[in-house]
Amino acid sequence: MTLQQQDLTLGPDFHDACQRILTAIGGVLDGKQDVAQTALTVLLAQGHLLLEDVPGVGKTLLAKALARTIDGDIKRIQFTPDLLPSDVTGVSIYNQDTHQFDFRTGPVFANIVIGDEINRASAKTQSALLECMEERQVTVDSVTYALPDPFMVIATQNPIELEGTFPLPEAQRDRFMARVSVGYPDAQAEMDMLESHQSTNPLNRIEPVLTTNELRFLIDAVKTVHVSDPVKQYIVSLGRATREHPDVQLGASPRSLLQLLRAAKARAAVSARNYVLPDDVQAMAHDVLVHRIVLERKATFSGTKVAELVDGIVAGLPVNAGAREAAPRG
Known part of the structure; x- marks a missing residue:
């Protein structure tokens, strides 16, 4: 076709x-x-x-x-x-x-x-x-x-x-x-x-x-996927949580948050949706964020893994109210 x-x-x-x-x-x-x-x-x-x-x-x-x-x-x-x-x-x-x-x-x-x-x-x-x-x-x-x-x-x-x-x-x-x-x-x-x-x-x-x-x-077509403000706020919260973590020397950059947004839109499209859910953000967060984060030297020596740290932040960060109802109105 x-x-x-x-x-x-x-x-x-x-x-x-x-x-x-x-x-x-x-x-x-x-x-x-x-x-x-x-x-x-x-x-x-x-x-x-x-x-x-x-x-x-x-x-x-x-x-x-x-x-x-x-x-x-x-x-x-x-x-x-x-x-x-x-x-x-x-x-x-x-x-x-x-x-x-x-x-x-x-x-x-x-x-x-x-x-x-x-x-x-x-x-x-x-x-x-x-x-x-x-x-x-x-x-x-x-x-x-x-x-x-x-x-x-x-x-x-x-x-x-x-x-x-x-x-x-x-x-x-x-x-x-x-x-x-x-x-x-x-x-x-x-x-x-x-x-x-x-x-x-x-x-x-x-x-x-x-x-x-x-x-x-x-x-x-992927660019037309809708992203609600609560979902955008959730992405920002994820990025700031990586920067504020005590074991992190270099957290997620603004570029990484923009790319996380784009990746979530594409995942929603592949999943046959025209709007992004927090599930899309969470599904892509590991692959988008892990390679960008640099740990403090003390955390590295103590055996902390970046992947586990990111997964922990994603699992522990509450989803914004309204982000689950992210479908476009009208």
């Missing part, structure tokens, strides 16, 4: 498109429906996704599967210590025929950019993505170039390997809307994987289910 301009509502066409994406991802990533839904949510919220987990659990597979469902321009960057910023953004080369500099675009000029093992690149190269991810543009030699629309970065990193890696700084982590751990599949999912992956690469079976224009329509 083809989405048209008039389909900028959360109707059957919207949900059919979402289901086709989830089905395509589920065909290659067994037993990870929740992770696939989070990835789709970030895509529809115009965010960027950081996949962090041990090797071999399907981080790159998930990134490639999501990218292949969109009939757009897809580029992959293998981050290494010797990668230069110009290898990511592009470089100006002198043209002897025209006596002018011609800009040759880098792999970041794509609808979906897969950055594999992003923490293997130096801080200088990582910083080349800051402007790209936040402003969706690249500035080279004082000239600014717009990136394609839509634009999404899906990056992977290994959290346990230290040799030859450069941890992402706080400013870089804050550019990612959500950080997701894929985790190990259950026993039945592993059995299914051994059966389906032994002879062919399941990625080869994925066909694009959406064009880039159709994806723009989905993104525009």
Whole structure:
């Protein structure tokens, strides 16, 4: 079913498109429906996704599967210590025929950019993505170039390997809307994987289910999701609770609260609702906030985990009166 301009509502066409994406991802990533839904949510919220987990659990597979469902321009960057910023953004080369500099675009000029093992690149190269991810543009030699629309970065990193890696700084982590751990599949999912992956690469079976224009329509439809003032106040309260916690050195930034709002709107849309509930905020709070929070050194040494702290704040913060009745009036 083809989405048209008039389909900028959360109707059957919207949900059919979402289901086709989830089905395509589920065909290659067994037993990870929740992770696939989070990835789709970030895509529809115009965010960027950081996949962090041990090797071999399907981080790159998930990134490639999501990218292949969109009939757009897809580029992959293998981050290494010797990668230069110009290898990511592009470089100006002198043209002897025209006596002018011609800009040759880098792999970041794509609808979906897969950055594999992003923490293997130096801080200088990582910083080349800051402007790209936040402003969706690249500035080279004082000239600014717009990136394609839509634009999404899906990056992977290994959290346990230290040799030859450069941890992402706080400013870089804050550019990612959500950080997701894929985790190990259950026993039945592993059995299914051994059966389906032994002879062919399941990625080869994925066909694009959406064009880039159709994806723009989905993104525009998500923007129409209603958010009541009590729900907005609940989001602000969550952010302030992280900043005021005695074990937290760096709490949730204003950018993170805005991205939590966008993620909650996208989750509501995927859940077939045109309004956000506190449940949507709570469901996305872990993935949106955990990677942005820095603990006090004393709390870190005492064994406090950021994930447990965030989950505790979410569980203990009361929901504002009226936030449960968040449907738009009229």
